[in-house]
Amino acid sequence: MSKLFCARCGRALHKDSLLPGFLCPTCYAELKLPSPSLPRLEVTLCPKCLSYLHGKHWVKSGCEDPIEAASKAILQAAQRSAKPLLKGVIAELKVDEEGLQNLYTSNRTQTNVIIIIRPPEANVSKTLEQQVVVRFQLCPQCSRARAGGFEAVVQVRADGRFLKDADFQLINRALSKLAAKYQVSERGTYLVEVKEVHGGVDVKFSSSKIARRFAEELRSLGGAVVKYSYKMKGIDSRGKTTYTTAISVRLPKFSIGDIVRFKGEFAIVESFDRDRFIATLLRSRKKISIPHSSVWKGNEVMVGFSPRTMSVASIHGNSATLVDLASGESYEVPAHILPPWVKAGDKIRVLESDGRFLVVG
Ligand SMILES: [Zn+2]
Ligand SMILES: [Zn+2]
Numbered sequence: 001m002s003k004l005f006c007a008r009c010g011r012a013l014h015k016d017s018l019l020p021g022f023l024c025p026t027c028y029a030e031l032k033l034p035s036p037s038l039p040r041l042e043v044t045l046c047p048k049c050l051s052y053l054h055g056k057h058w059v060k061s062g063c064e065d066p067i068e069a070a071s072k073a074i075l076q077a078a079q080r081s082a083k084p085l086l087k088g089v090i091a092e093l094k095v096d097e098e099g100l101q102n103l104y105t106s107n108r109t110q111t112n113v114i115i116i117i118r119p120p121e122a123n124v125s126k127t128l129e130q131q132v133v134v135r136f137q138l139c140p141q142c143s144r145a146r147a148g149g150f151e152a153v154v155q156v157r158a159d160g161r162f163l164k165d166a167d168f169q170l171i172n173r174a175l176s177k178l179a180a181k182y183q184v185s186e187r188g189t190y191l192v193e194v195k196e197v198h199g200g201v202d203v204k205f206s207s208s209k210i211a212r213r214f215a216e217e218l219r220s221l222g223g224a225v226v227k228y229s230y231k232m233k234g235i236d237s238r239g240k241t242t243y244t245t246a247i248s249v250r251l252p253k254f255s256i257g258d259i260v261r262f263k264g265e266f267a268i269v270e271s272f273d274r275d276r277f278i279a280t281l282l283r284s285r286k287k288i289s290i291p292h293s294s295v296w297k298g299n300e301v302m303v304g305f306s307p308r309t310m311s312v313a314s315i316h317g318n319s320a321t322l323v324d325l326a327s328g329e330s331y332e333v334p335a336h337i338l339p340p341w342v343k344a345g346d347k348i349r350v351l352e353s354d355g356r357f358l359v360v361g
Contacts, residue, residue, distance in 0.1 A: 019122050029124040033117055036085035038130040041113070042172065043073050046139035047188045052076075058139045070103060071095045074132050078113040082130065089117040095132075103134050107180040110134060133172060136179065136188020143192045143206070152211030152245035156218065157200035159253040159296075161303075166255040167222075171201060174217035178210070208245035215247045223272040223292055225250045252277075252295050254303045259351065261302040262290050266351050266358050282351070282358055307349040307360050315344050322350065322357070333357050 004013045006024035008031070019028040044053040050066060051058045052073035061069035074095050082091065092115070099111025110133045118125040156163070156171060171194075179187050192204040205211040218224040227248045254260050258269050260279065267279035267288060276289040294300040313321040315335055323330045325347070337357050342348060349361040 019124065025122075025124040028119075028122060029126045032119055033089060033124075033126040034085065035126075036082075036128070038082060038085065038115075038128065041074075041077050041081055041130060041132040042135060043070070043077050043132055044135045044137050044194075045070055045073055045188070046142055047136045048138060048142040051139045051141075053137075053139075058141075066104060067100055070134060071100055074100075074111070074113060074134070078115070078130055078132065082115060086115070086117060089119055092116045096129075104184055107184070109176040109179050133176065135172070135175060135191075137191040137194065138189060138206075140193075152205045152208035152247065154203045154205070154211050154215050154218075154247045154249055155200065156203065156224075156249045156251065158251040158255070161253060163200050163251070164255050166257050167251055168201075170218065170222045170251075170256070171203070174214055174221055175203075177217050177221070178214050181213070211245055211247055215249050218249050218251070220274075221272065222256075223252055223275075223277060223295065225296065254295075254301070258303065259305045259307075260290075261305065261353055262288070262294070262300065264356070266305065266353075282360060302353065305351050305353060307351055310348055310350045312338070312342055312344050312346045312348060315342075322348075331357070 004015055004018055004022075005011065006013055006018075006027055007022035008027040009024060011024050013024055017025060019025060021028070021031075023031065046052070046058065047066070050061045050063055050069035052061055052069065054073075054076065061072050063069040063072060075093055078093055082093070094114050096112040096114055099108065102108040103111060110131060113130045113132055115128040115130060116125050117128065156167075158164075158167060175191070175194075182190075190206050190210045192206050193202070195202045195204070203211075203214065205214065212228075215224075215226045219226050227250075229246050229248070231244045231246045254269055256269055256271060259282070260267055260269055262279070265288075266282040267290075268282060269277055269279045269290075271278045275292045277292070277295065279288050279290055280286070281288055290301060309325045310322040310331075311325055313323050313330065315338070318335050320333050320335045320338055321330055322333055331352070337359060338348075339359055342359070348359050351358045351360055
């Protein structure tokens, strides 16, 4: 009797466990099932009436149990986001039970969706995990029902630019940190609205104390500048003028992950810690810190750099000619700025600022 072996790993196989392509079940699952990188999901739930945000609309969960409502909202969102990535496989989705319980019993604000996929033709499977951030926020109906409406608005903007993904992640981190400071029963009852507006995001709270805490989180996590002001809201039933707190949070002109130029050197910004930004110099890979004050002062930190694709037209002795493939402009540069592996005809990624060039790839 002839023996069977997996074509990939060479393991001996019983003929019943051999799968198409002469593969063992492990190799089959690895090769034939996708390993998509699933985007981090966000689910917003109203802690009062248990509705959840579906796209732009709030829908009733129809559940009386908060855990059931959260589970329903999470699964629906996960199904929607994973669908295009899981074509051609059978997928089973479930929410991590322990993580789900923890949303209500501890200060955790995220859980996982577990996705088990298998191909229709074989009995092998693969398990994927997707992170879900759960945000508790009053739905418009419940927040209207709260007497007096909102009391404080935090206006998050960035210095001279629109907000980017990295900034939205920062806002979510700040909201999660804030949620962790409150008792689970109170969580989210203070958040009235998170609204994208031209140039930024307005976050409305039912308490100005909590709005301040949120603004402080953005200061300590993202190096934002915070300014407080009061706006007149109206006149209450006793004829007294009422005020709304308006807090302006200005994020720096760069976000985490951006390339900046500081003291003539290109650097990638990695984080903010206490009163300085931590960055890595692109040329030497050395870590540097950029003081918060330098960021807001004049032009000590320059922004707006992204690598351009250039082709190396020629290298002659001490100089080389680079041609920007997008604009067609050509530059004479000293040959020593090119890494040793670069030859004429190569395409390279280059940062350029005021006649200084740095090859980054
Ligand atoms: Zn194998
Ligand atoms: Zn509600």
